[in-house]
Amino acid sequence: MKTPNYHDFYQKALLPIGEKDLLALKESKIDNTDSPSTHWLIAVEGEQIDQPAIYFFWKVSIYPANSDGDFNWKKPYYCSTAYDSMDHAHELASTLVNRIKFDELSSIKLQEKIS
DSSP: OOOOOGOOOOOOOEEEOOOHHHHHHHHHHOOOSSSHHHHHHHEEEEEEOOOSSEEEEEEEEEEEEOOOOOOTTTSSSSOOOSSSSSHHHHHHHHHHHHHHHTTTTTTOOOOOOOO
């Protein structure tokens, strides 16, 4: 697996995981049992593609994290499709923040949910 480009990694504030979403996370077997996750870390990530000019695709990823913000970049709970525009990725991230605040992340149909 390719190491993420942390130079173009923009995370939002940690959000507590709600009860329903925590249950779904545990069922997905992504959570780290050594350091159980209590929060979601949402990140907008840029991936540079090979072209003569510098060009990026953007995706939104959600990682289970602990209260200190520690997370495993190899095990995202969710990764979006690639967007041409960073603005579109930020819009999706804002939508996902609202879902998380209402403990509804697990109830929406995610396009590329990893489980």
